[in-house]
Amino acid sequence: MFSPEISNLITQRKDQYLQQLFTLLRQKSISAQNIGVRECSSLLKNMMEDIGINTRLIETDGHPVVYGEVIKDPEAFTLLIYGHYDVQPPDPLDEWLSPPFEPTIRDGKIFCRGAGDNKGQLMAQILAIKTYLDTYGELPINVKMVFEGEEESASANLSSFVEKNKDLLNADLVYTSDGPMHDSGAPFVLLGVRGMLYVELTAKGAKWENHSGNKGNIVPNPAWKLIDLLRTMRDENGRVLIEGFYDNIREPTENEKEIIKGLPFDREQVAEKIGYEQLNMNTEEYYHNLTMEPTFNIAGFTSGYGGEGSKTIIPAQATLKMDMRLVVDQDPDDIYKKFCDHVQKYAPDIEVNHLGDMQPSRTPADQEIVNVVTKAVGESFNQNPVLQPSLGGSLPDYVWTKILGLPSVIVPYANFDEGNHSPNENIGVDNFFDGIRCTCQVIHRLGEYSKQR
């Protein structure tokens, strides 16, 4: 099934490919702290050009996008590959077993900040193109690449970049390798993400803390203000009471429902992994809750005294952090407006702050292109992938599905324990080479598919 020439070349070049990854890993590119990001964009551009990818830096209001393309024929099928070359800060430094920017192999894994998220996966894509070109002299399809430098800073300029470059980015399919493979170790094909709205609510009482005895029943308590507001927002069964919150939710298709029923789910294994033994859901409930339902989560509630023992005070302030995961076609702007209207109606003196948002995305599972990719991934890993209609979490996938109107698939290459954002982040050596092979096979099958179109 899988091309022996490709496999052989990858095996021959193991050391060379690892060294190329290590070169990229050693170059810091911490977007949040603006450390090394521009240097990394230049390094990446040079590496891509060396491979034969026509590459340039495209400036944004933040860090530049590294844009590359290998165009066979402007009319041919075009795959757009997305990834990011920026990384998280390495803190806490003292928890790293080897230096965070010196790639180190231990137990079959490459440890380095960015190894899994996302440089290892990004390099797998580039080196797949190199491998393909060096094996066959050309690609069977057009490939475009967008590697952004701000994914770890909420992709602040990605949507405007995409808006401005619609023609340049014109394609038939978007392909992203980011995040970990399925918990079970199986390959993973994701057809969307949940969106997000993150808000902070601040309630105030008196200007300062007062004594709960001498001022009890005199000064208003901001923690009660928040709780009184929250009880108008959500009933005791967890249903959100904000008017119109559920209005735009797209019903799962029959196909999606079928897919969900067939997904792998080991209740005990999941329960152990999340640290919640009482987990009591079947496969359908689990995946429906995780991918088809919005959340209304309290990420933080802070008011008054939280230390040991007792302190008799009326807090001066109460702060609530909430994140809502949204499902298609909930729009974070619309939900934010409805949220603010609700606060305005029930507790106008409570302050709302918008801390971030992201649109949800979903690519319909019944497109033939989804089958082509899923089949190619399965062939390359020699194992059927888990096809999931949506990730529980959020990624800026909507820029492809919503702004460009393209189908988009997410095929993670990192091991499930990659420890992204944590000390000792890593990618399995095998995962890196499996990733190279997988992109080659996807390109190969898309080439066949485009001929039949």
Added chain:
Amino acid sequence: MFSPEISNLITQRKDQYLQQLFTLLRQKSISAQNIGVRECSSLLKNMMEDIGINTRLIETDGHPVVYGEVIKDPEAFTLLIYGHYDVQPPDPLDEWLSPPFEPTIRDGKIFCRGAGDNKGQLMAQILAIKTYLDTYGELPINVKMVFEGEEESASANLSSFVEKNKDLLNADLVYTSDGPMHDSGAPFVLLGVRGMLYVELTAKGAKWENHSGNKGNIVPNPAWKLIDLLRTMRDENGRVLIEGFYDNIREPTENEKEIIKGLPFDREQVAEKIGYEQLNMNTEEYYHNLTMEPTFNIAGFTSGYGGEGSKTIIPAQATLKMDMRLVVDQDPDDIYKKFCDHVQKYAPDIEVNHLGDMQPSRTPADQEIVNVVTKAVGESFNQNPVLQPSLGGSLPDYVWTKILGLPSVIVPYANFDEGNHSPNENIGVDNFFDGIRCTCQVIHRLGEYSKQR
């Protein structure tokens, strides 16, 4: 009105009396840290004996009680004076302008840990007896004194001490000088306190924090568990819904209602002092809420992320600290049982911890003895005192009213800005001498009253 001999003697002895107070202040007596407490009890005993007070240390399961008496005639009227010789820890040390255990006079105030709370007020009582004895050779009534060493540690052994020594402590009236005078600067006569029940609630979700995207709608959120419980405990108007919470509240008497209506209340001044400009209460509402109504206060709510910006987590735990101020005849044990029963019924997996309690107390305002004390206080300060049926806060006053069944009055001598429990605690020099004079006058008027009985 006020005895010129007494006044003159106090004036003559100003330096001597200040030095005696300074000696007591220099001796540390931090009950919570067990620093110097026993040494202080011995020092105080010696000082009292030098004055001619028959004094002994009575051991408890904690720090000793310094018990003193001047008995004229076992059948005569007996005044029991209560105070405490222990102090709060001096932290934070770097905020003190002069060393915390070196009494220093600045701007007419004595700065030292314990100056206001309670050594300055306790010494005023003792030196009043010295002044009275040195002026007239004897007291017109019996005086007993209980100075405990654990008031800053929740008076852990006071109630059992009183239970065990009912005969010894037999008296006609209990007199306490602790806390600050009325905000307005007027003298203050308090006829009781609110009680207290302090509980901590802990709700748990999964064993550890989970990602709010990848686990949202899968792992239960402990902050929501607490909020769902709280909405069953209190309605949106602040009314407590725990069954039987209001059962044993004693209706204010007509006399108490009248007193409350006549209390001084400057809305703007109070609003400024508590930092809540929107305060919108009249005199009656203010004092009724503060002294006749229980509270249901959130002193702390802590769950998840409380730092800057956003963090996308489902907290593993949520902790709530609540203090309820109770009014006569609510019993903290009974309320605690009702509270636990409620939790057991609505959220049995939420853990309740009992962090402290105190019984409320109230001495009826219509007793003649109350008039006698109020009149004497007014004479000595040359200003009518504010007579308040209850303090908003809590003191262990119930040991006198409930265990001994005695009337009890609280007449604070410290300035309203004494800064008790804070750095730069102080007592006004004038407050100290006014206190000596006031106790003398109270003893004098009680002597006259007891002759008429």
